[in-house]
Amino acid sequence: MGSVKSYHPVKLIAAVTVQAEEQWPELQAALERLFAPLDMAMNWYDFHHTDYYTAEMGPSLKKRMISFQGLIDAERLPDIKLATNRLEESIADGGKRRVNIDPGYICAPRLVLATTKDYSHRVYLGKGIFADLHLLFLKGHFQPQPWTYPDYREPAVLGFFERVREQYMTELGLAASAPADKD
Secondary structure: OOOOOOOOOEEEEEEEEEOOHHHHHHHHHHHHHHOOOEEEEOOOEEEOOOOOOHHHHOOOEEEEEEEEOOOEOHHHHHHHHHHHHHHHHHHOEOOEOOEEEEEEEEEOOEEEEEEOOOOOOEEEEEOOEEEEEEEEEEOOEEEEOOOOOHHHHOHHHHHHHHHHHHHHHHHHOOOOOOOHHHO
8 A cells, every 4th residue: 555645836837828918017917916926937938829719809819828926735736726817807898818827846756737628538536627638758858748738739839838947946956857756
């Protein structure tokens, strides 16, 4: 029988999609009030990888990846997703979202996203939220999976998440090259 032990803290990240970059200062302030100050942020990029959000948010969307200072308990992920959903609703215009926020976390072996949508590779966490195992850290790099979203496969996005993982490992007091399978 295995012994139960607590899991080490994880690094909170989020993908943020907006109609216009001018929305960012207000959104950043709201996210920092909810969670923590940002410690890393990607440059904005044109989000043309899917038309999933077009009907609700319009065309020509912008997206960036961010991470927050400090570490959190992984068990908080469902509550964090519910909080970002409420934030999206509070900013909505006429019932249509103006922003989309996809929170998740990075730990040594993986990147996990929170979602309300079930699928074969997603695990139910409770409160209507699923964990989406999105990237695995293998052989020194994050590796996309067959279900990984197209923009998460982009070299700039993967590189950003690898830098966030390095920061995470530093915060844990571990070498960034520590084997991911030791978690």
